[in-house]
Amino acid sequence: MSAELRRELSRLDTLANALDSQFRxxxxGMRIGWDGILGLVPGVGDAVTLLPAAYLLYKGHRLGARxxxxxQMALNSGIDLxxxxVPLLGDLFDIGFKANKRNxxxxxxxxxxxxEEVA
Structure with missing residues (x-):
């Protein structure tokens, strides 16, 4: 794996951690990120967190993901959205599902x- 690809994946890991696990x-001891916090804002919160999820999909496409x-990434983001x-239940789900880290x-x-296939 090239150094540039490792850096890009590291940046995406950092973004996913901020969205899903930034705060303890x-x-x-559970961890929550901006996705879970913003999701508490009715109507707007989940829509706002869709933007970084879409960015992860975009980067996946640019990096040549199958x-x-x-x-699968889109499905995870759709389930998360x-x-x-759903009020309260959805917020609890966000804390546990962590769609961005999964993606x-x-x-x-x-x-x-x-x-590995190329090697």
């Missing part, structure tokens, strides 16, 4: 598998 909830991987829109992990696995 005192007392229970169509199946991009579809749909269930996240970066899918992208990383896809890229690593492609590199």
């Amino acid at each position: 909830i005192p007392g229970i 169509r199946m991987t991009l579809m 749909a269930i996240g829109a 970066v992990a899918l992208l990383r696995r896809d890229i690593e598998a492609r590199i």
Whole structure:
């Protein structure tokens, strides 16, 4: 894997962590990110967090992710948006599902598998 590709994946990891795990909830140790926090704002929060999710899909496409991987990433983001829109239940779901971290992990696995196939 090239140094530039590693840096790009590291930047995407940083974004996903900010969205899904930036802050630790005192007392229970669970982690929440901006996706979960902004999701608390009715109507607007989940729509706003769709933008970085779309950016992850865009970067996945630019990095050459397979169509199946991009579809899985889109499905994760769609599930996050749909269930996240449900008041309270959706907010709890956001904390546990962590769609952005899942998507970066899918992208990383896809890229690593492609590199192994070439080698």
